[in-house]
Amino acid sequence: MKIALIAPHIFMWDKVLKDNIFAPGDQAILLADGLVSRGNEVTLYSAGPVRTKARNVHIDLQSIEEEVKKHGNLPELIKSDIETFRKLFKVIKLEILAMAFAQSEKFDILHVYITNGHEGPIFSQGLKRPILFTLHDSFKLNFPNPESYKLIKNVKFSAISDNQRSQIPELNIVGTVQNGIETDKFLYKGKPDKYFLSYGRIIKPKGVHHAINVCKKTGENLKIAGLHYEGHGGDNYWSTKVEPHIDQKQISYAGYIKGQINKNKIFGKAKALLFPIEWEEPFGLVLLEANACGTPVIAFNRGSVPEIIKNGINGFVVKNEKEMIEKMAIIDTIDRNKCREYVEKNFTVEKMVDGYEKLYTRIIGS
Template identity: 35%
Template sequence: MNIAYVCVSHKPISIETTGGIETFTIYLLNALINLGHNVTLFAAKETDLTAFSPKLKFVPIFSLADLGKKESENLESKEFTLNYAFFQYAGVAKVLIEKETFDIIHYSCAQWYAPFLLSDGKTKTLTTIHVNNLRPSAISYLFNNFPNNYIANISDSSSMSFQSYPKRKTVYNGIDLEYFPYHNSPDDYYAWLGRIAPVKGLKEALQAAKIADVSLQASGPLDFMEYYNKDVKPLLDAKRKLIRPLNFREKGMFLGKAKAVLMPVNWEEPFGLVAIEAMACGTPVIAFARGGLKETVVDGKTGYLVNSVEEMAEKIKQIDKIDRKKCREHVEKNFSSQVMAEKYAEYYQEIQKIS
């Protein structure tokens, strides 16, 4: 198939980028190319092409430097200017795409509704939605006015917020297993990895580790200073530490050498990429039973699903009951980038056949 893929993001597409959309793009496009498909990426000029197969075709549609200028302009707000820029650049991609013949146009961007509003009503498009729907009233409008647009949700949990939109399918995220080698013998620490923000639950992870009296190492970008100072910093001590942010290669080692990864998320996590990255390394995951984590973590087999800090502390003490090889096998079977690409290719073909 000849696939046009549009990724409009305020971050560069690089293996070192912390954003999930950017790493998703790398994993998916490389796997699609390995399956024999022709892929053209429309994205920022600053995209790191060394992260992709040399067979990838690349069309730059904007520069992050220009986007930065738009952010600094004193218009309505940063959100307004970002949204305006996303629409502008997605529109540029649309014009360029129309000059060629593609079997499918696949969009991946935080502003998931942009492809709908740019649709000409004729070209079939697929948009991967990486977030939960926060605008239920918009779904019926989009469905009634843009009938050739299809969506892919990254979990059944995320799909529930799009129930009124029938042209949807769940396609789970996948990862390149080469970046996450298996570790059979962990060190004596538990891990937490993510943005230091209330929804990611670092406070709860520290509390559970303290109750269980185990070592916890946490790493991630500091997004909310007030949250850190008020809720996180008072819980840090000699056994429970916040280490520096890790690069991509270090992340795999950090997850792989942990006894388990703690994910006490405080929202309906659409997917939770860290969970499958950890399990790929053989590391079990102890998570709050919320959102997509209920679909990636197999309770009692690849980790534990819990509902409170106290229950998480109890399961920490039982972590040696989990077979690390089963964690790796679970990801190999269900969440590799190859499996993800095969599912998307099947979806592309289904969409093509619909008259």
């Protein structure tokens, strides 16, 4: 198949990806490379150059880089001038979509793998090729009038979890393909150290404060790893709910973890990953990464969590802090080897690529 894989996002270039948490970007590259390895002709459209086996087409970012340099770097721009960031984000998104759509007849199918907002589906109305949109956030936030998209005959959507799919049954969602990881990059560790782990973006919806609470109540050690966004758009979650509790003894902050070796260490040595989210997260990739290192997960029953975590096998699904504390006490009953095996069986890149290939074939055939 000739496939256009489109990732219209400002973070979608190596210079930015390496210093930011942006799972959809990493997944897009894994999908592109997986499709190429199966003999497909893939063109990956991105903001800037990315390392991929696919043919990579990107826009001219000179003017964007000049604007970013005025603020130092992209994170500082987001922090100091969110409106300018939003304008640049939209310009980049529209330019990538326009470039890909203009070349649409070169392909059998177009797949906008990172969908933000309604512009893509609307602007695709005149295309003569089928087009698939995948969203990594909430459908409700991006498509307030889902029934209107049924009028665009060539546009179809795919979800990354059944929970995400259930949010808007009116949308023309033709399949669910869950994310996958390169399990061979994650090292299994059978015997953990004496700490629990909170890993990811340090924002209120991720519930880091719940992880702090349960560890303080139980006397357990907690390591927090990830980026905080203090001052970004008025955010003060870090300074009010997290930082005051950090003593670098019981509650410690490891910063943003760079490199696979360091990620393996912090995951593999944890007794469990605590994932007390406060929102309907479509897919928690960090759950797979922890499991691949043999680390079980204790997570709140929100979003796609029950699709990924199976009680007593690779962790526990709980309702609240009280239940989380109860499961922390019996976390040693989880066989860490079974955690690894569960990911290898259900959440590999190969399985994800299989899912999209089958979906493309079905869409093209219809």
